[in-house]
Amino acid sequence: MTRLIPDWGIRVTNFGLGYILMCLVVAIAATNTGNNGLYLVLAALLAGMAISGMLSRRNVRGVRCDIEAMGEVVATRPALLRVRLANQLSTGTAQALFFLHDSLPGPLWIDPLKPGESRDVVVSAVFPRRGVFREADAGLLSRFPIGLFRKYRRAAVSSEIVVFPVPKASAIPDVPPEDARGSRPHVHRRGGGADIRTLRDFVSGDDPRDLHWKQSARMRRWIVREREAERDRAVFLVVDNVLGDRSDPAALERFESAISRCAGQALMLLSRGADVGFQSRGVKVAPRAGRGQRGRILEALARLEPIDPAQAPPFPPLRHGDHRLVIT
Numbered sequence: 649m650t651r652l653i654p655d656w657g658i659r660v661t662n663f664g665l666g667y668i669l670m671c672l673v674v675a676i677a678a679t680n681t682g683n684n685g686l687y688l689v690l691a692a693l694l695a696g697m698a699i700s701g702m703l704s705r706r707n708v709r710g711v712r713c714d715i716e717a718m719g720e721v722v723a724t725r726p727a728l729l730r731v732r733l734a735n736q737l738s739t740g741t742a743q744a745l746f747f748l749h750d751s752l753p754g755p756l757w758i759d760p761l762k763p764g765e766s767r768d769v770v771v772s773a774v775f776p777r778r779g780v781f782r783e784a785d786a787g788l789l790s791r792f793p794i795g796l797f798r799k800y801r802r803a804a805v806s807s808e809i810v811v812f813p814v815p816k817a818s819a820i821p822d823v824p825p826e827d828a829r830g831s832r833p834h835v836h837r838r839g840g841g842a843d844i845r846t847l848r849d850f851v852s853g854d855d856p857r858d859l860h861w862k863q864s865a866r867m868r869r870w871i872v873r874e875r876e877a878e879r880d881r882a883v884f885l886v887v888d889n890v891l892g893d894r895s896d897p898a899a900l901e902r903f904e905s906a907i908s909r910c911a912g913q914a915l916m917l918l919s920r921g922a923d924v925g926f927q928s929r930g931v932k933v934a935p936r937a938g939r940g941q942r943g944r945i946l947e948a949l950a951r952l953e954p955i956d957p958a959q960a961p962p963f964p965p966l967r968h969g970d971h972r973l974v975i976t
Contacts, residue, residue, distance in 0.1 A: 700794055714804050745761070747789075778904075813904070918945075926948050
């Protein structure tokens, strides 16, 4: 795979290649003819190349580039990144700089940075897959001063970027009712569970999917089902991360698909007020409700990695009355 920022921090441009070939031609001519004028021309050409290389190296290495995510980052969806640029040179303006990132249609021009100046630039980026990214194929490019060389400096990631999986919509899971045998006692209250609490008039903010069409037609006004909360009955979403052959593309695709469906189920249940947890081999997120739990489950799914069957620990035990829903 071709990297935007090469491991070698320098590449010769087409103009630079032509300049080097011209130096070779002049060197051959000076050697064959012994002409002092050609030797002077060759010395000037080589001196210009050396000075250009030193200036471009100083121009790029004097600028620090840090990247950090702004808000949540979801795979395959545009996300905002903050690029923080700082000219660490005490003298000399950093100029002719471009910012490179694989999500950009082309190099992004950076206005000259005065000595000691810092600047923040916000760019939109797309991460193709979920996971944790501790380094980025992004950074600075400069052809300063005359375009003989392209000098690069890789950007540093301020803190690891956790990319959440893409949630896949799915049907409401078949969770046994809370009054089933073995469940914990609870107080009936309004929420987003599966059981119907009462029928009432529609108000702004109600879910249109809860409309009771027959009763609405009979009463000639919108009637909705008010559901009971499921917060006293915890639902654990489970993804088995045991993978026999990690090199099998089909198995990896099924594993990633299960993670996306699990993310969709978690978001749907949490939006209905349920207590939702997550379990996998060696991973457990305690059941809770609310927006904070949304981030905890999505982060656990983003960090989930397949493990070898021989090293797979058992699933953690459930409390009495909780329900385990295996996502495949």
